[in-house]
Amino acid sequence: MDIFDRLKAAAADDWSSYVDHDFVRQLGAGTLPEPAFRTYLVQDYLFLIQFARAYALATYKSRTLDDMKAAQGGLASILGEMELHVKLCGRWGLSPADIEAAPEHQATVAYTRFVLDCGAAGDLLDLHVALAPCVIGYAEIGRRLAPDGVDALGDHPYREWIGEYAGDAYQDIAVKARRHLDDLAARAMTERRFTELAKLFGHASRLEADFWQMGLDAR
Amino acid sequence: MDIFDRLKAAAADDWSSYVDHDFVRQLGAGTLPEPAFRTYLVQDYLFLIQFARAYALATYKSRTLDDMKAAQGGLASILGEMELHVKLCGRWGLSPADIEAAPEHQATVAYTRFVLDCGAAGDLLDLHVALAPCVIGYAEIGRRLAPDGVDALGDHPYREWIGEYAGDAYQDIAVKARRHLDDLAARAMTERRFTELAKLFGHASRLEADFWQMGLDAR
Amino acid sequence: MDIFDRLKAAAADDWSSYVDHDFVRQLGAGTLPEPAFRTYLVQDYLFLIQFARAYALATYKSRTLDDMKAAQGGLASILGEMELHVKLCGRWGLSPADIEAAPEHQATVAYTRFVLDCGAAGDLLDLHVALAPCVIGYAEIGRRLAPDGVDALGDHPYREWIGEYAGDAYQDIAVKARRHLDDLAARAMTERRFTELAKLFGHASRLEADFWQMGLDAR
Amino acid sequence: MDIFDRLKAAAADDWSSYVDHDFVRQLGAGTLPEPAFRTYLVQDYLFLIQFARAYALATYKSRTLDDMKAAQGGLASILGEMELHVKLCGRWGLSPADIEAAPEHQATVAYTRFVLDCGAAGDLLDLHVALAPCVIGYAEIGRRLAPDGVDALGDHPYREWIGEYAGDAYQDIAVKARRHLDDLAARAMTERRFTELAKLFGHASRLEADFWQMGLDAR
Numbered sequence A, B, C, D: 001m002d003i004f005d006r007l008k009a010a011a012a013d014d015w016s017s018y019v020d021h022d023f024v025r026q027l028g029a030g031t032l033p034e035p036a037f038r039t040y041l042v043q044d045y046l047f048l049i050q051f052a053r054a055y056a057l058a059t060y061k062s063r064t065l066d067d068m069k070a071a072q073g074g075l076a077s078i079l080g081e082m083e084l085h086v087k088l089c090g091r092w093g094l095s096p097a098d099i100e101a102a103p104e105h106q107a108t109v110a111y112t113r114f115v116l117d118c119g120a121a122g123d124l125l126d127l128h129v130a131l132a133p134c135v136i137g138y139a140e141i142g143r144r145l146a147p148d149g150v151d152a153l154g155d156h157p158y159r160e161w162i163g164e165y166a167g168d169a170y171q172d173i174a175v176k177a178r179r180h181l182d183d184l185a186a187r188a189m190t191e192r193r194f195t196e197l198a199k200l201f202g203h204a205s206r207l208e209a210d211f212w213q214m215g216l217d218a219r
Helices: A003-010 A012-019 A022-029 A034-060 A065-091 A096-101 A106-121 A124-145 A159-166 A168-188 A191-217 B003-010 B012-019 B022-029 B034-060 B065-091 B096-101 B106-121 B124-145 B159-166 B168-188 B191-217 C003-010 C012-019 C022-029 C034-060 C065-091 C096-101 C106-121 C124-145 C159-166 C168-188 C191-217 D003-010 D012-019 D022-029 D034-060 D065-091 D096-101 D106-121 D124-145 D159-166 D168-188 D191-217
Strands: none
Touching (some): A003 A012, A003 A124, A003 A168, A003 A191, A012 A191, A022 A034, A022 A159, A034 A065, A034 A124, A034 D034, A034 D065, A065 A159, A065 D034, A065 D065, A106 A124, A106 B106, A106 B191, A124 A168, A124 A191, A159 A168, A168 C191, A191 C168, B003 B012, B022 B124, B034 B096, B034 B106, B034 B124, B034 B191, B034 C034, B065 B096, B065 C034, B065 C065, B106 B124, B124 B159, B124 B168, B124 B191, B159 B168, B191 D168, C003 C012, C003 C124, C003 C168, C012 C191, C022 C034, C022 C159, C034 C065, C034 C124, C034 C191, C065 C096, C065 C159, C106 C124, C106 C191, C124 C159, C124 C191, C191 D106, D003 D168, D003 D191, D012 D191, D022 D034, D022 D159, D034 D065, D034 D096, D034 D191, D065 D159, D106 D124, D106 D191, D124 D159, D159 D168
């Protein structure tokens, strides 16, 4: 059992409220209303801007050149992903101007600033535990929604999104993030601290669930 | 017209959504349901913890010993106020254990972490502009709800809360906070930056409005 | 053996370069040239300003209200101590204007910004380990220089300084700081991390030794 | 006159103590003792690690995606430059193991942590003004030491180092950094603040001069 599995087990209800959220179920079933998805997409773009800042914070807080290079790689790839995101938005009828003009929703502010504050007030382990529901959770959700592989999705309306997170490239990112979490925990996690981290992880998971809910509420 | 008045004018709709919120009207009319007030009180306590951190951040970011002492004074008085807050909660049937066990609501996380992040990413002026809807806004709300003075409130159910913010001590805090904002602006505010600050102020005001809404939704 | 004793043992040479420094020996023997002491006093005042910022940072990074109150208490007492410091400077012919006009020496910048950066990049344990050579070390030095108590110092030219740190009030601060270090370590210190912390502690001790050297070089 | 020229004029003595330092003169004349250069090279490598952190901090503190991408580009290029630096060290008989085992000198700690603290406590303008003596100053020094172009340096013992900073690629980086400083100043610099920034710039220049002195002292 790695740290990520231990965190999930310790915050099982919060975790489930996130990964089993109606938004996810409807996305998987292909029944999610388009306005819900579109609202989600726009906010997820605004989310990624703050998420890139979180990786910049991780680079700043790194103690070794290797950690710094790894965090900088994460930062560079998020900034790259954002261009893909703009394309995906385009296919759903959202122009870059629409996206940039959108105000950040309360749910977006809550989760992103919570993560950034965990990182500013704590250490790298706090920061990466707060990021884990997103970074590692999306891989878990992607795999669940494409149990027979991306090809089996056929003309699923959300095939592109599911394919992104179910695909090997993203799955590999999540595997590395799990290992990194184990490394950070081996350095600075006692059992007493695990209890705190599980609370933080649960809180971050609930904020992710609220992020899905924001999409659903836009129907 | 001081900076605070300019910010209010530039973000008039957001400001109005906050100070004219139904929660405030019902609080003033004495018709606010008790569960709404109680939910607000508990979250406001959790809010104050983060607010104290924001003043600690201001102390850390101070450039002069005078600024540092002023910020430290603010921090000390918030930590003192929290004890008063516990008493007020007690009168509404909320024990310290109830308060501490309460999870932070999304609206609490969103506003507090937004303020802290403005301060961590920006400078003291950003931080104090983000704090202004709360610090200075509560004085404005207090005065509005007690137009004929606190004594005229009679046995108003929310007399104690209104009296706190309408009273001279808090009004004086707000006057000093306005002057401090002017000082900070004289140092580091160009007109180009004013546009950004007005956007930040508007955002913070909306997050305050969401905080009231959280109370109303608890009815 | 508490964490502080373990850190001293692990960084024995660096520690000794600090607590057994010629500046300390000459201070204890009463033979330290006045210009050396005066230079030290002025830089120590500039040091305290940054030191207060470090306690503000600790307050900001606190996770519990108790930790926050403890850090805020430390901050308030440093700001108070600075007024005593101004008095001590006055007795050595240094006016407040002299002190404030003095540029920060490289040694002052190096140690203070190193501590602040440890705190900004790491967690509370990193910050307090970086502060320990100063907070706890001064108590150890004070006791060594007054082995028979402060009264036995007679008309020692540095009696006031030695008395400050050998006295019960300061000794008590150091005892509490040691316990706090143990608490923080119980939360977030693994043996692997101890190695890093010992390196950090050694580095901070060398920077303290450089601070004494700056005084001696001013002769 | 751009902001950089104004800062230089306002802190003329500090600036001159840095760009006209004996280390620079001897480097230009080719008479700098090898041990001085070698000591400098090793410390400059340790300096670059912290410098990369400063660009990560700038990325974290960015307000727009464009600023974030620019800062991330700077970060990526520093991490790239460090590999070139290792090669240069190799030519002077310094293995990567030598470099990594070297303790940070007080002068390295002082300048790097000063810059990082300016950035953490202030805003992006503070951070970039603190970085300017290094980023822009090295281009000025490079051009001075190769007044007739890099080719005219013949078999100058420090041709490679001078060529790096006198070359078009680095000169272009400095031109962009100057423009960026002007942009940041247009946003958040009043005349009152200019006085503070000039003080900060002067302090950073002195810390750079101390960095050269550290090299000379190693002879």
